[in-house]
Amino acid sequence: MYTERQLEIIHTGIKLIAEKGLQGLTIKNLSNAIGISEPAIYRHYKNKKEILVNIIDFFSKSTELKITEIVQSDLPSFDKLRLAFEFQFSRLQKNPALISVISSEEIYHGEEYLKNKIKGITLFVAGQLEVIIKEGQEKNEIRNDLPSSQLTIIIMGAMKMMMAKWQLFDQKINLVEEGSKILESILMLVAKKKS
Numbered sequence: 001m002y003t004e005r006q007l008e009i010i011h012t013g014i015k016l017i018a019e020k021g022l023q024g025l026t027i028k029n030l031s032n033a034i035g036i037s038e039p040a041i042y043r044h045y046k047n048k049k050e051i052l053v054n055i056i057d058f059f060s061k062s063t064e065l066k067i068t069e070i071v072q073s074d075l076p077s078f079d080k081l082r083l084a085f086e087f088q089f090s091r092l093q094k095n096p097a098l099i100s101v102i103s104s105e106e107i108y109h110g111e112e113y114l115k116n117k118i119k120g121i122t123l124f125v126a127g128q129l130e131v132i133i134k135e136g137q138e139k140n141e142i143r144n145d146l147p148s149s150q151l152t153i154i155i156m157g158a159m160k161m162m163m164a165k166w167q168l169f170d171q172k173i174n175l176v177e178e179g180s181k182i183l184e185s186i187l188m189l190v191a192k193k194k195s
Contacts, residue, residue: 002058006044008034010058011095013051018097025051052114055101060121063088067128077136078187082180084129085159089179092163096171099163126152133190143192155186 002010012033016024025048031038045051070083092099102118130152136142142151162182166175 002054003044005040006054007058009041009044009051010055013055014095014097014101017101018099049111049114052111053117056114056117056121059098059102060117060124062091063121064124067125071128071131077132077139077141078191080132081129081155081187082183084125084132085179085183086176088159089162089176092166093171093175099167126156129155137192140192142190146190151190155183155190158182158186 009030012030013025016029016033020029027038027041027048030041030051034041045054066087067084070080070087073080073083075083102121130148133142133148133151133155137144137148159179159182162175162179166173166178
């Protein structure tokens with residue numbers, strides 16, 4: 001569990017990365033942004049890398065908890081997919097700096113541990129979405145003439161493109177609304193046709 005101060009450092013670190021890039025995440029900038037001394041930061045974290053690890057861990061754990069909760073619910077598969085993406089999009093829209101952390105190659109260059117953490121959460125989400133898709137195929141809600149693994153890639157790819165578009169337009173579009181529209185179009189394409 002994180003202390004209140006650690007959470008403050010994590011959230012401030014995310015904002016600094018979004019505003020100034022990875023080079024903007026320094027102990028000095030953190031202490032200035034929070035209004036505490038540099039030694040006070042070092043009481044909670046040894047260095048910048050440890051802060052980055054905690055930022056990614058924080059993101060990973062909250063994602064795993066929510067996605068698992070959605071997958072284990074008794075909802076129809078399309079509702080599960082809607083909830084999963086609504087969760088991701090609304091979290092990013094409320095905290096746009098998160099996308100800079102999870103998609104910045106600058107952060108992972110030469111940092112295999114950080115790269116593997118992001119890879120792990122991406123594979124986890126893909127795996128859980130595939131579980132939902134397989135379940136939908138078994139219940140005749142989702143077409144089964146395409147492999148669940150390919151449908152997962154199609155859905156994730158479209159959603160990732162939506163996030164890229166959102167970034168390119170400086171977060172001026174409503175990610176939740178626009179993402180939901182794209183998802184509904186995809187769901188129409190993958191829905192099992194009634195005979």
